[in-house]
Amino acid sequence: MRFLRVGPFGAERPALLSDHDETTAYDLSGLTGDIDGAFLTRLLDQGAGPLLALLEQGALPVLDLAGQRIGAPVARPPKVVCVGLNYRDHAAEAGSAIPDEPVLFMKAPNTVVGPDDEVLVPRGSGKTDYEVELAVVIGRTARYLGSPEDADAVIAGYAVSNDVSEREFQLERGGTWDKGKSCETFNPLGPWLVTPDEVGDPQALGLRVSVNGESRQHGSTADMIFNVRHVVWYISQFMVLEPGDVINTGTPAGVAMGLPGQPYLKPGDVMELEIDRLGRQRQQLGKG
Known part of the structure; x- marks a missing residue:
């Protein structure tokens, strides 16, 4: 999986990149406030299964990346x-x-x-x-x-x-x-x-x-x-x-x-x- 953060500096939205189209992503704002340490720990603990299930259900809103700023893919790191x-x-x-x-x-x-x-x-x-x-x-x-x-x-x-x-x-x-x-x-x-x-x-x-x-x-x-x-x-x-x-x-x-x-x-x-x-x-x- 490929994760990214989209939007103005300091107000980025967490997203999952489409496997088929690098101009399309899925908004993860309903699942996590950011791509941060807490999210990454859950990802390692739970694996990709829950996210894949939501994708198959069409439960993740689609984000069009055209013209949008891409931020660093993780929130400000502790170090x-x-x-x-x-x-x-x-x-x-x-x-x-x-x-x-x-x-x-x-x-x-x-x-x-x-x-x-x-x-x-x-x-x-x-x-x-x-x-x-x-x-x-x-x-x-x-x-x-x-x-x-x-x-x-x-x-x-x-x-x-x-x-x-x-x-x-x-x-x-x-x-x-x-x-x-x-x-x-x-x-x-x-x-x-x-x-x-x-x-x-x-x-x-x-x-x-x-x-x-x-x-x-x-x-x-x-x-x-x-x-x-x-x-x-x-x-x-x-x-x-x-x-x-x-x-x-x-x-x-x-x-x-x-x-x-x-x-x-x-x-x-x-x-x-x-x-x-x-x-x-x-x-x-x-x-x-």
Whole structure:
């Protein structure tokens, strides 16, 4: 199943995308106030059966998506946890050694915006960068998971994430990475939250980014250093993951920081991102 949130920022309506037509969805407002942690937990506990039954009965109102804004597919997450340097080729282009353990950092939850919302270049920025990433959305509380295999029981779904970064703020201004990761609008998410049964193997997904029509990133989740299960298990050893949390799992090579001439983003540029089976994003850069 593919879930989404439709409407103006802060007033999105929860919806289920049609299996047959990506311009049509079914309004879930009568069942839940939002696509949030509580909804995701119910989904994992009850499975798809109740929703499928309502679809067969024609009990869900139809939403025409034409001309409507698509929001992030989950309501504002309790936290956004990120994994750095999780692809060998990206670690190489960054001049970093392959990490022995996942490198963790945080993004502020209020960075999360819709997949096609404007991304703002921060004031004083000269090194704003893009990063296509597989996002994992948590649906059950996870603390001290016993093994990586236990991660399957707490994953509600997957989404496309753009871990937008300001490299000078991140790497040249001292302290943690967080201030180069948490600028306003720096985490477009969506368009959909796709359930694990529909995604299949999360380690067999192609990821792509173009800027102004020029291909920049073209990788595969097969090249992760630490796979999805390991990442979820590992994080649960250090912090409690809650329903609705988002994990950004790292990016492949091809970011502006690693390319000749370092073609960083500027106002007016257009980013287009895609992950197999998870949909596409398109953002234009504006001034912060």
